[in-house]
Amino acid sequence: MLAEDFISIIGADFYTGVPDSALRGLCDCLYDRYGTDGRHNLIAANEGNCVAAAAGYYMSTGRVPVVYMQNSGEGNIINPAASLLNNEVYGIPVLFVIGWRGEPSVHDEPQHKFQGRVTLSLLDVMEIPYKVIGRETSADELRDFIGEAEALFSQGRQAALVVRSGALEYKKAVYSNDFVLTREDSIRRIARAAGDEPVIATTGKAGRELFEIREELGQPHSRDFLTVGSMGHCSSVALGIAMNTSSRVWCIDGDGAAIMHLGAMSVIGSQSPDNLVHIVINNQAHESVGGIPTSAGKTDLAAVAKACGYKKVLTACSADELDAALDTAKQSGVLTFIEVKAAIGARADLGRPTVSPKENMAAFMGHLKIVGSD
Numbered sequence: 001m002l003a004e005d006f007i008s009i010i011g012a013d014f015y016t017g018v019p020d021s022a023l024r025g026l027c028d029c030l031y032d033r034y035g036t037d038g039r040h041n042l043i044a045a046n047e048g049n050c051v052a053a054a055a056g057y058y059m060s061t062g063r064v065p066v067v068y069m070q071n072s073g074e075g076n077i078i079n080p081a082a083s084l085l086n087n088e089v090y091g092i093p094v095l096f097v098i099g100w101r102g103e104p105s106v107h108d109e110p111q112h113k114f115q116g117r118v119t120l121s122l123l124d125v126m127e128i129p130y131k132v133i134g135r136e137t138s139a140d141e142l143r144d145f146i147g148e149a150e151a152l153f154s155q156g157r158q159a160a161l162v163v164r165s166g167a168l169e170y171k172k173a174v175y176s177n178d179f180v181l182t183r184e185d186s187i188r189r190i191a192r193a194a195g196d197e198p199v200i201a202t203t204g205k206a207g208r209e210l211f212e213i214r215e216e217l218g219q220p221h222s223r224d225f226l227t228v229g230s231m232g233h234c235s236s237v238a239l240g241i242a243m244n245t246s247s248r249v250w251c252i253d254g255d256g257a258a259i260m261h262l263g264a265m266s267v268i269g270s271q272s273p274d275n276l277v278h279i280v281i282n283n284q285a286h287e288s289v290g291g292i293p294t295s296a297g298k299t300d301l302a303a304v305a306k307a308c309g310y311k312k313v314l315t316a317c318s319a320d321e322l323d324a325a326l327d328t329a330k331q332s333g334v335l336t337f338i339e340v341k342a343a344i345g346a347r348a349d350l351g352r353p354t355v356s357p358k359e360n361m362a363a364f365m366g367h368l369k370i371v372g373s374d
Protein backbone atom coordinates (compact mmCIF):
# COMPACT_ATOMS: atom_id res chain seq x y z
CA MET A 1 0.00 0.00 0.00
CA LEU A 2 1.21 3.50 -0.69
CA ALA A 3 2.02 5.38 2.51
CA GLU A 4 -0.04 8.30 1.21
CA ASP A 5 -3.15 6.10 0.87
CA PHE A 6 -2.53 4.65 4.34
CA ILE A 7 -2.39 8.17 5.79
CA SER A 8 -5.51 9.35 4.00
CA ILE A 9 -7.54 6.30 5.07
CA ILE A 10 -6.49 6.81 8.70
CA GLY A 11 -7.51 10.44 8.33
CA ALA A 12 -5.63 11.76 11.39
CA ASP A 13 -3.89 15.10 11.51
CA PHE A 14 -1.51 14.37 14.37
CA TYR A 15 1.22 11.76 14.37
CA THR A 16 3.86 11.31 17.02
CA GLY A 17 6.49 8.63 16.92
CA VAL A 18 10.01 7.29 16.99
CA PRO A 19 11.08 6.25 13.49
CA ASP A 20 11.48 2.65 12.41
CA SER A 21 12.98 0.98 9.36
CA ALA A 22 9.92 -1.28 8.95
CA LEU A 23 7.84 1.91 8.75
CA ARG A 24 10.33 3.76 6.58
CA GLY A 25 7.71 4.61 3.92
CA LEU A 26 5.39 6.13 6.51
CA CYS A 27 8.19 8.03 8.29
CA ASP A 28 9.55 9.50 5.05
CA CYS A 29 6.09 10.44 3.82
CA LEU A 30 5.18 12.17 7.10
CA TYR A 31 8.51 13.98 7.04
CA ASP A 32 7.93 15.19 3.48
CA ARG A 33 4.48 16.45 4.42
CA TYR A 34 5.11 17.97 7.79
CA GLY A 35 8.86 18.04 8.43
CA THR A 36 9.31 18.15 12.19
CA ASP A 37 6.32 20.43 12.80
CA GLY A 38 5.26 19.02 16.16
CA ARG A 39 1.61 19.97 15.60
CA HIS A 40 1.44 17.22 12.96
CA ASN A 41 4.54 15.04 13.24
CA LEU A 42 6.12 15.09 16.67
CA ILE A 43 9.27 12.96 16.71
CA ALA A 44 9.56 12.24 20.40
CA ALA A 45 12.44 11.07 22.58
CA ASN A 46 10.87 7.67 23.24
CA GLU A 47 7.63 5.88 22.58
CA GLY A 48 6.29 6.51 26.09
CA ASN A 49 6.67 10.24 25.49
CA CYS A 50 4.71 9.79 22.26
CA VAL A 51 1.81 8.28 24.19
CA ALA A 52 1.82 11.18 26.64
CA ALA A 53 1.99 13.81 23.88
CA ALA A 54 -0.83 11.98 22.09
CA ALA A 55 -2.89 12.21 25.29
CA GLY A 56 -2.24 15.96 25.40
CA TYR A 57 -3.29 16.30 21.76
CA TYR A 58 -6.53 14.42 22.46
CA MET A 59 -7.36 16.53 25.50
CA SER A 60 -6.91 19.75 23.60
CA THR A 61 -8.59 18.75 20.31
CA GLY A 62 -10.91 15.83 21.00
CA ARG A 63 -9.41 14.15 17.92
CA VAL A 64 -7.72 10.75 17.77
CA PRO A 65 -3.90 10.86 17.61
CA VAL A 66 -1.61 8.30 15.97
CA VAL A 67 1.51 6.92 17.68
CA TYR A 68 3.98 5.21 15.34
CA MET A 69 6.94 3.12 16.42
CA GLN A 70 8.98 -0.02 16.01
CA ASN A 71 7.69 -2.98 18.07
CA SER A 72 10.84 -2.54 20.21
CA GLY A 73 9.02 0.49 21.58
CA GLU A 74 6.15 -1.58 23.01
CA GLY A 75 8.04 -1.81 26.29
CA ASN A 76 8.32 1.96 26.45
CA ILE A 77 4.56 2.47 25.95
CA ILE A 78 3.26 -0.06 28.42
CA ASN A 79 3.32 2.18 31.47
CA PRO A 80 1.58 5.22 29.93
CA ALA A 81 -0.78 2.96 27.94
CA ALA A 82 -1.81 1.13 31.12
CA SER A 83 -1.92 4.06 33.51
CA LEU A 84 -2.78 7.06 31.32
CA LEU A 85 -4.67 5.90 28.22
CA ASN A 86 -6.48 2.90 29.65
CA ASN A 87 -10.23 3.09 29.96
CA GLU A 88 -10.11 2.37 33.68
CA VAL A 89 -8.01 5.52 34.09
CA TYR A 90 -8.66 8.41 31.62
CA GLY A 91 -9.89 6.45 28.59
CA ILE A 92 -7.92 8.18 25.83
CA PRO A 93 -8.27 6.92 22.25
CA VAL A 94 -5.05 6.37 20.31
CA LEU A 95 -4.28 4.54 17.09
CA PHE A 96 -0.91 2.77 17.29
CA VAL A 97 1.03 2.01 14.11
CA ILE A 98 3.67 -0.58 14.98
CA GLY A 99 6.46 -1.76 12.71
CA TRP A 100 6.81 -5.53 13.06
CA ARG A 101 10.48 -6.47 13.21
CA GLY A 102 11.22 -10.10 14.00
CA GLU A 103 7.93 -11.42 12.68
CA PRO A 104 7.99 -15.18 13.24
CA SER A 105 9.14 -17.04 10.12
CA VAL A 106 10.72 -13.90 8.64
CA HIS A 107 14.52 -13.75 9.04
CA ASP A 108 15.67 -10.93 11.32
CA GLU A 109 18.42 -10.07 13.79
CA PRO A 110 18.57 -11.76 17.24
CA GLN A 111 17.39 -8.67 19.14
CA HIS A 112 14.15 -8.68 17.15
CA LYS A 113 13.24 -12.36 17.48
CA PHE A 114 11.65 -12.50 20.92
CA GLN A 115 10.13 -9.04 20.60
CA GLY A 116 8.70 -10.05 17.22
CA ARG A 117 7.21 -13.21 18.67
CA VAL A 118 5.45 -11.41 21.55
CA THR A 119 4.37 -8.30 19.63
CA LEU A 120 0.77 -9.42 19.13
CA SER A 121 0.44 -11.10 22.51
CA LEU A 122 1.56 -7.91 24.26
CA LEU A 123 -1.28 -6.09 22.49
CA ASP A 124 -3.68 -8.86 23.56
CA VAL A 125 -2.56 -8.52 27.16
CA MET A 126 -2.97 -4.74 26.93
CA GLU A 127 -6.49 -5.33 25.48
CA ILE A 128 -5.64 -3.34 22.36
CA PRO A 129 -7.34 -4.83 19.25
CA TYR A 130 -5.13 -4.85 16.17
CA LYS A 131 -4.95 -5.61 12.48
CA VAL A 132 -1.83 -6.85 10.70
CA ILE A 133 -1.01 -4.85 7.56
CA GLY A 134 0.98 -6.54 4.81
CA ARG A 135 1.68 -5.76 1.18
CA GLU A 136 -1.46 -7.69 0.30
CA THR A 137 -3.78 -5.66 2.57
CA SER A 138 -6.28 -3.70 0.50
CA ALA A 139 -7.48 -0.16 1.08
CA ASP A 140 -10.98 -1.51 1.80
CA GLU A 141 -9.69 -3.89 4.47
CA LEU A 142 -7.87 -1.01 6.16
CA ARG A 143 -10.97 1.21 5.88
CA ASP A 144 -13.09 -1.51 7.51
CA PHE A 145 -10.69 -1.83 10.42
CA ILE A 146 -10.53 1.93 10.93
CA GLY A 147 -14.35 1.91 10.97
CA GLU A 148 -14.32 -0.72 13.72
CA ALA A 149 -11.58 1.16 15.57
CA GLU A 150 -13.70 4.33 15.59
CA ALA A 151 -16.26 2.52 17.70
CA LEU A 152 -13.49 1.64 20.18
CA PHE A 153 -12.15 5.21 20.13
CA SER A 154 -15.58 6.56 21.05
CA GLN A 155 -15.43 4.37 24.18
CA GLY A 156 -12.00 5.75 25.12
CA ARG A 157 -10.13 2.68 23.90
CA GLN A 158 -7.11 2.16 21.64
CA ALA A 159 -6.43 0.11 18.51
CA ALA A 160 -3.29 -0.84 16.60
CA LEU A 161 -2.08 -1.52 13.09
CA VAL A 162 0.86 -3.91 13.10
CA VAL A 163 2.75 -3.27 9.89
CA ARG A 164 4.97 -5.86 8.23
CA SER A 165 8.40 -4.68 7.06
CA GLY A 166 8.13 -2.66 3.89
CA ALA A 167 4.32 -2.92 3.59
CA LEU A 168 4.03 0.86 3.25
CA GLU A 169 5.70 2.23 0.15
CA TYR A 170 7.08 5.69 -0.47
CA LYS A 171 10.08 7.13 -2.31
CA LYS A 172 13.14 7.08 -0.07
CA ALA A 173 13.97 10.47 1.42
CA VAL A 174 17.62 11.51 1.76
CA TYR A 175 18.64 13.29 4.94
CA SER A 176 21.76 15.41 5.41
CA ASN A 177 23.37 17.95 7.72
CA ASP A 178 26.38 20.28 7.54
CA PHE A 179 28.95 17.98 9.18
CA VAL A 180 31.64 15.97 7.42
CA LEU A 181 33.11 13.49 9.88
CA THR A 182 31.42 10.12 9.41
CA ARG A 183 30.22 7.90 12.25
CA GLU A 184 32.33 5.06 10.88
CA ASP A 185 35.53 7.12 10.82
CA SER A 186 34.78 8.43 14.31
CA ILE A 187 34.36 4.87 15.59
CA ARG A 188 37.60 3.78 13.89
CA ARG A 189 39.44 6.56 15.75
CA ILE A 190 37.76 5.67 19.04
CA ALA A 191 38.69 1.98 18.57
CA ARG A 192 42.32 2.96 17.96
CA ALA A 193 42.40 5.27 21.00
CA ALA A 194 40.75 2.70 23.28
CA GLY A 195 43.41 0.07 22.60
CA ASP A 196 42.42 -3.03 24.53
CA GLU A 197 40.01 -1.19 26.86
CA PRO A 198 36.34 -2.23 26.78
CA VAL A 199 34.00 -0.43 24.41
CA ILE A 200 30.20 -0.41 24.72
CA ALA A 201 28.40 0.46 21.48
CA THR A 202 24.86 1.70 21.04
CA THR A 203 21.94 0.16 19.15
CA GLY A 204 21.89 0.42 15.38
CA LYS A 205 24.66 0.77 12.86
CA ALA A 206 27.32 1.98 15.34
CA GLY A 207 27.79 -1.56 16.66
CA ARG A 208 27.81 -3.00 13.16
CA GLU A 209 30.50 -0.53 12.14
CA LEU A 210 32.55 -1.26 15.24
CA PHE A 211 32.35 -4.97 14.46
CA GLU A 212 33.69 -4.45 10.94
CA ILE A 213 36.37 -2.02 12.12
CA ARG A 214 37.74 -4.66 14.53
CA GLU A 215 38.02 -7.08 11.59
CA GLU A 216 39.73 -4.40 9.50
CA LEU A 217 42.20 -3.54 12.31
CA GLY A 218 42.77 -7.20 13.10
CA GLN A 219 41.58 -6.64 16.69
CA PRO A 220 39.50 -9.12 18.73
CA HIS A 221 35.76 -8.56 19.13
CA SER A 222 36.04 -9.51 22.80
CA ARG A 223 36.80 -5.85 23.62
CA ASP A 224 33.31 -4.80 22.61
CA PHE A 225 29.84 -5.17 24.01
CA LEU A 226 27.37 -4.48 21.22
CA THR A 227 24.12 -3.27 22.76
CA VAL A 228 22.11 -4.61 19.83
CA GLY A 229 18.71 -3.87 21.41
CA SER A 230 17.45 -1.74 24.31
CA MET A 231 17.99 1.58 22.58
CA GLY A 232 19.02 4.36 24.94
CA HIS A 233 20.52 2.10 27.56
CA CYS A 234 24.12 1.60 26.44
CA SER A 235 25.43 4.42 28.64
CA SER A 236 23.83 2.78 31.69
CA VAL A 237 25.36 -0.56 30.69
CA ALA A 238 28.71 1.25 30.49
CA LEU A 239 28.10 2.87 33.89
CA GLY A 240 27.41 -0.50 35.48
CA ILE A 241 30.64 -1.84 34.04
CA ALA A 242 32.75 1.23 34.82
CA MET A 243 31.72 1.19 38.48
CA ASN A 244 32.81 -2.41 38.83
CA THR A 245 36.05 -2.59 36.92
CA SER A 246 39.42 -0.92 37.21
CA SER A 247 39.73 -0.47 33.44
CA ARG A 248 38.73 2.66 31.57
CA VAL A 249 35.43 2.06 29.76
CA TRP A 250 34.44 3.71 26.47
CA CYS A 251 30.81 4.18 25.56
CA ILE A 252 29.84 4.97 21.97
CA ASP A 253 26.33 6.41 22.07
CA GLY A 254 24.04 7.93 19.43
CA ASP A 255 22.14 11.20 19.79
CA GLY A 256 18.76 9.53 19.32
CA ALA A 257 19.64 6.88 21.87
CA ALA A 258 21.10 9.36 24.37
CA ILE A 259 17.99 11.52 24.10
CA MET A 260 15.69 8.49 24.37
CA HIS A 261 16.78 8.01 27.99
CA LEU A 262 18.52 11.31 28.74
CA GLY A 263 18.04 10.79 32.47
CA ALA A 264 20.91 8.30 32.37
CA MET A 265 23.32 11.23 31.96
CA SER A 266 22.17 12.77 35.23
CA VAL A 267 22.88 9.52 37.07
CA ILE A 268 26.24 9.04 35.35
CA GLY A 269 27.21 12.60 36.28
CA SER A 270 26.09 12.12 39.86
CA GLN A 271 28.11 8.90 40.21
CA SER A 272 30.98 10.40 38.22
CA PRO A 273 33.16 7.32 37.68
CA ASP A 274 36.67 8.50 36.71
CA ASN A 275 37.10 5.61 34.29
CA LEU A 276 34.17 6.30 31.97
CA VAL A 277 34.38 8.12 28.63
CA HIS A 278 30.90 8.72 27.19
CA ILE A 279 30.99 9.65 23.52
CA VAL A 280 27.84 10.70 21.67
CA ILE A 281 28.15 10.59 17.90
CA ASN A 282 25.66 13.30 17.10
CA ASN A 283 24.49 13.19 13.49
CA GLN A 284 21.24 14.85 14.62
CA ALA A 285 19.38 11.90 13.15
CA HIS A 286 18.06 8.39 13.66
CA GLU A 287 20.40 7.35 10.88
CA SER A 288 20.20 3.61 11.46
CA VAL A 289 16.50 3.56 10.59
CA GLY A 290 16.57 6.03 7.72
CA GLY A 291 17.78 9.43 8.90
CA ILE A 292 14.70 11.16 10.38
CA PRO A 293 15.94 14.04 12.57
CA THR A 294 16.24 13.83 16.34
CA SER A 295 15.90 16.87 18.58
CA ALA A 296 19.70 16.86 19.01
CA GLY A 297 20.08 19.58 16.37
CA LYS A 298 18.46 21.90 18.90
CA THR A 299 19.84 20.45 22.13
CA ASP A 300 23.28 21.36 23.39
CA LEU A 301 24.33 17.89 24.56
CA ALA A 302 27.71 19.15 25.76
CA ALA A 303 25.94 21.67 27.99
CA VAL A 304 23.65 18.89 29.25
CA ALA A 305 26.70 16.80 30.17
CA LYS A 306 28.27 19.74 31.98
CA ALA A 307 25.08 20.40 33.87
CA CYS A 308 24.86 16.71 34.82
CA GLY A 309 28.30 16.83 36.40
CA TYR A 310 30.62 15.26 33.80
CA LYS A 311 34.08 16.51 34.79
CA LYS A 312 35.48 17.06 31.32
CA VAL A 313 33.31 17.95 28.32
CA LEU A 314 34.69 18.17 24.80
CA THR A 315 33.25 18.67 21.33
CA ALA A 316 34.76 17.51 18.02
CA CYS A 317 33.72 18.40 14.47
CA SER A 318 36.77 17.09 12.60
CA ALA A 319 39.06 14.06 12.70
CA ASP A 320 41.85 16.13 14.29
CA GLU A 321 39.55 17.53 16.95
CA LEU A 322 38.29 14.03 17.73
CA ASP A 323 41.81 12.60 18.03
CA ALA A 324 42.76 15.48 20.35
CA ALA A 325 39.62 14.95 22.45
CA LEU A 326 40.30 11.21 22.75
CA ASP A 327 43.84 12.01 23.86
CA THR A 328 42.59 14.46 26.47
CA ALA A 329 40.10 11.87 27.73
CA LYS A 330 42.96 9.43 28.27
CA GLN A 331 45.23 11.98 29.97
CA SER A 332 42.66 13.53 32.27
CA GLY A 333 41.41 10.37 33.98
CA VAL A 334 38.02 11.82 34.98
CA LEU A 335 34.45 11.23 33.78
CA THR A 336 34.57 12.64 30.25
CA PHE A 337 31.91 13.44 27.67
CA ILE A 338 32.77 13.90 24.02
CA GLU A 339 30.19 15.10 21.52
CA VAL A 340 31.18 14.28 17.95
CA LYS A 341 29.28 16.31 15.38
CA ALA A 342 28.91 13.85 12.53
CA ALA A 343 27.47 13.57 9.03
CA ILE A 344 24.38 11.44 8.31
CA GLY A 345 25.15 8.28 6.40
CA ALA A 346 26.64 4.80 6.31
CA ARG A 347 28.27 2.46 3.85
CA ALA A 348 25.75 0.70 1.64
CA ASP A 349 27.59 -2.62 2.10
CA LEU A 350 27.74 -2.51 5.91
CA GLY A 351 27.52 -6.04 7.30
CA ARG A 352 26.14 -7.44 10.53
CA PRO A 353 27.96 -9.03 13.48
CA THR A 354 28.71 -12.67 12.80
CA VAL A 355 28.81 -13.60 16.48
CA SER A 356 25.61 -14.10 18.47
CA PRO A 357 24.76 -11.78 21.38
CA LYS A 358 25.53 -14.58 23.86
CA GLU A 359 28.92 -15.29 22.25
CA ASN A 360 29.64 -11.56 22.25
CA MET A 361 28.84 -11.23 25.96
CA ALA A 362 30.77 -14.35 27.00
CA ALA A 363 33.90 -13.16 25.18
CA PHE A 364 33.45 -9.64 26.54
CA MET A 365 33.14 -10.91 30.13
CA GLY A 366 36.33 -12.90 29.63
CA HIS A 367 38.06 -9.77 28.37
CA LEU A 368 36.80 -7.68 31.31
CA LYS A 369 38.36 -10.21 33.69
CA ILE A 370 41.72 -9.68 32.00
CA VAL A 371 41.72 -5.88 31.70
CA GLY A 372 39.55 -5.15 34.73
CA SER A 373 41.57 -6.71 37.51
CA ASP A 374 44.17 -4.47 39.14
Ligand SMILES: Cc1ncc(C[n+]2csc(CCOP(=O)(O)OP(=O)(O)O)c2C)c(N)n1
Nearest residue numbers: 072073204231254255256257285286287288
Ligand atom coordinates in the same frame (compact mmCIF):
# COMPACT_ATOMS: atom_id res chain seq x y z
C1 LIG B 1 12.87 1.40 21.88
C2 LIG B 1 13.30 1.45 20.45
N1 LIG B 1 12.73 2.31 19.61
C3 LIG B 1 13.13 2.37 18.32
C4 LIG B 1 14.09 1.55 17.86
C5 LIG B 1 14.51 1.55 16.39
N2 LIG B 1 15.85 2.14 16.23
C6 LIG B 1 16.98 1.40 16.14
S1 LIG B 1 18.35 2.31 15.93
C7 LIG B 1 17.45 3.73 15.92
C8 LIG B 1 18.09 5.06 15.68
C9 LIG B 1 19.19 5.38 16.62
O1 LIG B 1 19.54 6.73 16.43
P1 LIG B 1 20.87 7.30 17.05
O2 LIG B 1 21.03 6.85 18.45
O3 LIG B 1 20.89 8.78 16.82
O4 LIG B 1 22.02 6.59 16.23
P2 LIG B 1 22.32 6.61 14.66
O5 LIG B 1 21.47 5.55 14.07
O6 LIG B 1 22.02 7.97 14.13
O7 LIG B 1 23.78 6.28 14.61
C10 LIG B 1 16.09 3.48 16.12
C11 LIG B 1 15.03 4.52 16.19
C12 LIG B 1 14.68 0.65 18.77
N3 LIG B 1 15.66 -0.19 18.43
N4 LIG B 1 14.26 0.63 20.05
